[in-house]
Amino acid sequence: MSGTPAKSMLRSPFILIVGAVLTWFIAAFLVWPNANVLIETFFPDGNFSGRAAEKLFSSQRAMKSLGNSFLLAVALSITVNVVGIFIVLVTHYFRIRGSRILFLGYATTFIYGGIVLAAGYKFIYGEKGIVTTFLLTIFPGMEPGWFSGFFAVLAVMTFATTTNHMLFVANALKGVDYQTIEAARNLGASTWTILRRIVLPMLKPTLFAVTILSFLTGLGALSAPQVLGGRDFQTITPMILTFTNSPTSRDLAALLAVILGVATILMLAVMSRLEKGGTYFSVSKVSSALQKQKITNPAANVAVHAAAYLLFAVYTLPVVLIVLFSFADGAAIQAGRLSLDSLTVDNYVRVLTQPSGLRPFVISVIYSAVAAVIAVGGLLFVARILQKHKNWVTAVFEYLLHIPWILPSALLALGLIISYDHPNPLVGGAVLTGTTVILLIAFVTVKIPFTLRMLKASFASVNSSLEEAAAIMGAKTLYVFRRILLPLVLPAAAAIAALNFNSMLDDYDTAIFLAHPLVQPLGLVIKANTDGAEGVDGVSNTFVYTVLLMVITGLTMYLVYGRSGRRPGGRGRSKGRKNGGPLAAPGTAAPALPVVEAPDAKASAPSPVP
Amino acid sequence: MVAAAVAATLLAGCGAGAAAPDASSSSPAGGASGETLVVYTNSNGEGRGEWLAKKAAEAGFKIEIVGAGGADATNKLIAEKNNPIADVAFGLNNMYFAQVKAADAIEPYEPAWAGEVDASLADSDDDKAYWPLVKQAILLGYNSDKITAEQAPKDWTDLWSKDEFKTRYERVTGLGTATAQLVFAGILSRYKDDSGDLGISDEGWKQVEQYFQNGSPAVAKTDLFARIASGDVDMGQMPSSIVAEREKSFKVNVETVVPSVGVPLAVEQVALVKGTDKKEQAQKFIDWFGSADVQGEWAQQFNSMPVNKNAAAKAKPEVVEFFDGLKQQDIDWNFVQENMGAWVEKIELEYMT
Structure with a gap:
């Protein structure tokens, strides 16, 4: 994993081809459109104006909101890791009763988010919420509005964003070599020491990657502060959105976005530095699959069980209420009153019998699937090269690929429009606006940074000696990639593709500017049916769409995980795997003893090279 | 060499994928439709x-x-x-x-x-x-089950100048919507002053400041009528076309205020x-x-x-x-159009809390 000089890298035809395609893609779809929109924003008449900075820095509200966003980002990087690691450990590392059920509860964050999630928490802990009402009977003097402000926002966002831990950290955990753990225990190490000195260090690349994502989630927080932040804890994103929509204030939006973007890149640089030089794969000659650990201290065991089930309740209650409320009428939802006898299927009938029918669902599913596959498929090569060759060229490419994290999606969309509304040599003289391709390009680009980070992290935990062995035996670059590396990272790649797919299903910000008028995706239909100004049905429609999206995303996760998790594993130590819950994605290390359960059975171990 | 050829094929595959929805879903716009x-x-x-x-x-x-x-x-x-x-x-x-x-x-x-x-x-x-x-009239509506016509505010400015309304009206938390912008067009254009900041006198900006210092902030995804029904607030901004339907949905009665200067249309x-x-x-x-x-x-x-x-x-x-029966407020729309972007910016940055 040491650095390769840029020059020697250029001798590989594989790298040259991937590099050429990548250079074109970055130039055409990341640099050029966004440079255009930034130039138009900051140099409206060809002259730079420092107006935006002056206005922003003298605004108390902007500075406070910006500070809140940063506070949330930093706090979330910590709390999500704490909760995330805990739930991964109780579902995948410790022997906990009912860990499968627990897993399903924690996995609810895979399938929903946004404003409805925040509303779900409000139904429970808000002023008229179930828990608050209950607490008030015990402590009559309690403040009914206790669940608001920074604390409430942080709590909700922490529980809502452990998805990446459940997918990627859990996956990396399976790669931890059990023999090392056994050896440590024989030497007298405690459970805690083993965790701290053996298990967690192996998870580092993945933890770094998900920490960046948590930081970014905090910076971009929108709906949770709006619903629960109250007067004192508002974040900067609503202001960015308002200013993006106003042509005369767009420079302020762009400047704010750039500030957040630079912070993200700094975070990225820090994490990359921390990650450098570590060895994150099993080095033992014969490694074996993880077995679940019993917590020996009875008090600790009870405490961990209690905490696990308490978290389970916290995770699942909002989902249950959202599903119930989706059958109630809009007035009841907004008042937060639920009477079981007034639930009807009217909301579903109304949404599903619209003239547009299922067409928007189909369009969104196709767009999201194609975009998710292209993003992951293309970046598999790129992530591999960036992870293997570390020099200034790959560093530049890596940072360029993070451009979509810097600008809000509405600005990305505007950049694509102004760059490709006329024949442009970058795309062979074609006009892209008004075609169905432009939205696909936007979907793919928006997903690049996330995909790249997670893929790179999973390549980082692949044992390089396998690859070296294959190379010594004469395997070609692509053969090694296809037969050795790909099977090892495939589970992570599938998870990334599924998450990408899920997140694009209800996209509005990009689609509103780029969708073909005859091929309108779901986000536009949802917006038309749920906007605040669209009548009382709007709110109930929001809930119905959320539940319908839960069904689609839940189905996606089931297709990616559920089936492979239940497939009988004939090889290796199936006991460890069986307890792994539905997320029995294979470990990324230790292929010597094939714990890999890749869809392609042949791919489990390096085959003899011809 | 073989590896390079396979890589090229794979990438070409990706390229073909990019073009796929174009062919499968529908023909592009611009004449072909x-x-x-x-x-x-x-x-x-x-x-x-x-x-x-x-x-x-x-x-x-x-x-x-x-x-x-x-x-x-x-x-x-x-x-x-x-x-x-x-x-x-x-x-x-x-x-x-x-x-x-x-x-x-x-x-x-x-x-x-x-x-x-x-x-x-x-x-x-x-x-x-x-x-x-x-x-479409942009109105100030109030809960008429709770407040009689005599007690009701007579104009927007009453909301923050009279103690009994200070905590009882819903104020906006963003100026992204047309209705909110028109409310402020109606208030600010009364204070037109060429020497003032953005064409508005200090007195006018003071009104905006007061509007945001008082009032109950709007709640995301909770309609004003829902808040009126629950007793959270008693009044707020509304476009005329929604009043009848929301009164029915939320089972409240709402009357609207017509200030002496008229209402923005x-x-x-x-x-x-x-x-x-x-x-x-x-x-x-x-x-x-x-x-x-x-x-x-x-x-x-x-x-x-x-x-x-x-x-x-x-x-x-x-x-x-x-x-x-509605008196239309006389608003210089050219003046409003020229300045609205800057007004929204100033309000978002300086007055909203």
Whole structure:
């Protein structure tokens, strides 16, 4: 994993081809459109104006909101890791009763988010919420509005964003070599020491990657502060959105976005530095699959069980209420009153019998699937090269690929429009606006940074000696990639593709500017049916769409995980795997003893090279 | 070499994937979509879009409606001006259309029904590019079960100057919506002062400051009427067209305040998009849509107040009556249009808390 000089890298035809395609893609779809929109924003008449900075820095509200966003980002990087690691450990590392059920509860964050999630928490802990009402009977003097402000926002966002831990950290955990753990225990190490000195260090690349994502989630927080932040804890994103929509204030939006973007890149640089030089794969000659650990201290065991089930309740209650409320009428939802006898299927009938029918669902599913596959498929090569060759060229490419994290999606969309509304040599003289391709390009680009980070992290935990062995035996670059590396990272790649797919299903910000008028995706239909100004049905429609999206995303996760998790594993130590819950994605290390359960059975171990 | 060839094939596969939805879903716009007119609007909710598409089909127009919020639709029209996708836009108010026109994205056209509408509500330039369809009053409404007409505020400024209302009104938390912008247009344009900041006197800005220092902030995804019903607040801003329906849904009674200066009117307009390749068809559609018959049916269906004088007869009598008795606030729209962007920015940065 040491650095390769840029020059020697250029001798590989594989790298040259991937590099050429990548250079074109970055130039055409990341640099050029966004440079255009930034130039138009900051140099409206060809002259730079420092107006935006002056206005922003003298605004108390902007500075406070910006500070809140940063506070949330930093706090979330910590709390999500704490909760995330805990739930991964109780579902995948410790022997906990009912860990499968627990897993399903924690996995609810895979399938929903946004404003409805925040509303779900409000139904429970808000002023008229179930828990608050209950607490008030015990402590009559309690403040009914206790669940608001920074604390409430942080709590909700922490529980809502452990998805990446459940997918990627859990996956990396399976790669931890059990023999090392056994050896440590024989030497007298405690459970805690083993965790701290053996298990967690192996998870580092993945933890770094998900920490960046948590930081970014905090910076971009929108709906949770709006619903629960109250007067004192508002974040900067609503202001960015308002200013993006106003042509005369767009420079302020762009400047704010750039500030957040630079912070993200700094975070990225820090994490990359921390990650450098570590060895994150099993080095033992014969490694074996993880077995679940019993917590020996009875008090600790009870405490961990209690905490696990308490978290389970916290995770699942909002989902249950959202599903119930989706059958109630809009007035009841907004008042937060639920009477079981007034639930009807009217909301579903109304949404599903619209003239547009299922067409928007189909369009969104196709767009999201194609975009998710292209993003992951293309970046598999790129992530591999960036992870293997570390020099200034790959560093530049890596940072360029993070451009979509810097600008809000509405600005990305505007950049694509102004760059490709006329024949442009970058795309062979074609006009892209008004075609169905432009939205696909936007979907793919928006997903690049996330995909790249997670893929790179999973390549980082692949044992390089396998690859070296294959190379010594004469395997070609692509053969090694296809037969050795790909099977090892495939589970992570599938998870990334599924998450990408899920997140694009209800996209509005990009689609509103780029969708073909005859091929309108779901986000536009949802917006038309749920906007605040669209009548009382709007709110109930929001809930119905959320539940319908839960069904689609839940189905996606089931297709990616559920089936492979239940497939009988004939090889290796199936006991460890069986307890792994539905997320029995294979470990990324230790292929010597094939714990890999890749869809392609042949791919489990390096085959003899011809 | 073999590896390179395989890599090339794989990447080509990705490339083909990128083009796939183009081939599979539908043909690209711009001529190939035949005579289908693409109509942008922010007025497609609550079944309006479907109703219009159906009526238009009966009249021989094939239309595809693209719905977007007012600001989004405006930005989209402006962004696409070099290669327009829309043929017609409607529903945006005069403030939004003024921006679109300033960006040169719509072109002047005089519809067949131009004589049937009050031209003062249309584009104020000589080469009129947008024409009025529907009138909407921007009102201050209060819970009339709780507050009598005598006790009720007499004007917006009472909300923050009288103690009994200070905590009882809902204030906005963002100025992204047309309704909120029009409320502030109505308040600020009373304090026009050429020497003041952005054309508004210090006194005027003080009103804005007071508005935000008092009041109960709006709650995301909770309608004002829901908050009135639960007793959270008693009053707030509302466009006239929603009042009757929300009163019913939330089982509250709401009366509206008519200040002595009158109320701001938002006028939804229609315009021909510049550079459309279906110009003739688009013009025919505008002639049809703004006609007294269609506007009358639209008003009947969606409780709106048509601008077309001949259509007013078909509108709901209570709606017509309400607008007949309504005093319109005299607002210098050119002044408002020139400054609204800067006002929103200043309010967002300095006064909102």
